[in-house]
Amino acid sequence: MDLRLLRYFVTIAEQSTFTNAASLLHISQPSLSTALKKLENELGLILIDRSTRGLKLTREGEILYEEAKKLMTHYEHVSDEMKRIKTYxxxxxxxxxxxxxxxxxxxxxxxxxxxxxxxxxxxxxxxxxxxxxxxxxxxxxxxxxxxxxxxxxxxxxxxxYEERFVAILPPAHSLSEKSDIEIYDLKDEPFIISKEGFRTREDVLNVFRQASIQPNIQFEIERLETAVSLVENELGITVVPENYIKYSKKGTFHTKEIRDANSTRTxxxxxxxxxxxxxxxxxxxxxxxxxx
CATH class of the missing domain: 3.40.190.10 (Periplasmic binding protein-like II)
Known part of the structure; x- marks a missing residue:
């Protein structure tokens, strides 16, 4: 498949008219139409619906556009990378x-x-x-x-690798004297959790679901650093990956293992x-x- 023809087709799809596409590509409109027909003949597919007044891609054309766009982006990236390596x-x-x-x-x-x-x-x-x-x-x-x-x-x-989740408690929390805790201990606590769309949120919620418990969500955050800061200011408790706490600087909070839950993530x-x-x-x- 000719990369030049794919580039012409992508330009046609994005410009919505042959006139604009031909101008951007610096070729004549008849040459562009001929190139498109050559691509269609090579593929054995109709890419542009010519029965409508405006330029409209067929379903096959839409699929080719999405894949050709990825290919062109990849090609441009490799080309730029090679030029950059040569220069810098x-x-x-x-x-x-x-x-x-x-x-x-x-x-x-x-x-x-x-x-x-x-x-x-x-x-x-x-x-x-x-x-x-x-x-x-x-x-x-x-x-x-x-x-x-x-x-x-x-x-x-x-x-x-896999890493466990641990509970983070405020400095003077009533559970801080326990060596470890159960997930039920966190049932009514004001809870801090990641926002919708974050996998950590689903992992933590699954820990509660296993115990048929609904956490009392009070805060939704994006960064674990924010969650820990809220805990240190006694605004709630949270559950975070053990590695985050294990290697971070010591704070004024308590870390507790969750004894009865399958609290790990990959x-x-x-x-x-x-x-x-x-x-x-x-x-x-x-x-x-x-x-x-």
Missing amino acids: GPPELAIGVIESSIFWVPKVIKQFKAEFEDAHISLLEVLSLKDVIKALNNFDIHLAVTNQYINSKDIQTTPI VYLAYDKKRYLSPLVLRMITLIKEFY
């Missing part, structure tokens, strides 16, 4: 992370930098499922450490398997897998 040297590496991973990710990066000391690394917090998928599809990140399982044929999602490594993955990206993927 080693490429950048962008990693999406969740809050509980930022305490072990630097250990992997340290090992990575020993091998690629000139590489420039960006760490971006991508928390919700929508954010992770968008960042991967837009090439904002090369890979993601996420607690979201991504059900997509284009994205490889590999489990790398953390995944995700990347677009159809995207060009440079040796640096592949090496980082290997190091993360080897770390666990």
Whole structure:
């Protein structure tokens, strides 16, 4: 399939008229119409509905547009990456992370930098499922450490470890003297939880569902740091991944294991398997897998 013809087709679809598309592509309108017909003949499909006055894609045309757009974006990214490498040297590496991973990710990066000391690394917090998928599809990140399982044929999602949830209590809470607690102990407490769309929210709610308990939700937040701050100010209690508390600075709160609940979650490594993955990206993927 000719990439030039696909680019013409994508431009036609986005400009909505042959005139505008031809002008943008710097070719004549008859040449553009001929190119489209050639693509349709090659595929054996009608891509533009010519029975209507305005330009309208057929169902086949809509499918091709979506896939061709991904291909063009990928092609442009690889082309730009090669030009950048030629001009500026080693490429950048962008990693999406969740809050509980930022305490072990630097250990992997340290090992990575020993091998690629000139590489420039960006760490971006991508928390919700929508954010992770968008960042991967837009090439904002090369890979993601996420607690979201991504059900997509284009994205490889590999489990790398599990982590427990623990309860966080205010400094003078009545449960602070107990060595551990039961989920029922939290039933009527003012509860702090992640907003809708965050996998952590569903994981925590599942812990309560297992005990047939509805938490008394008083606050909805995006970052675990905010939840802990609210707890320290005695505004409620929360449940967070153990790794976040284990490696964070000590605060004025109490951490308690939840004795009677299956309170764990899986953390995944995700990347677009159809995207060009440079040796640096592949090496980082290997190091993360080897770390666990």
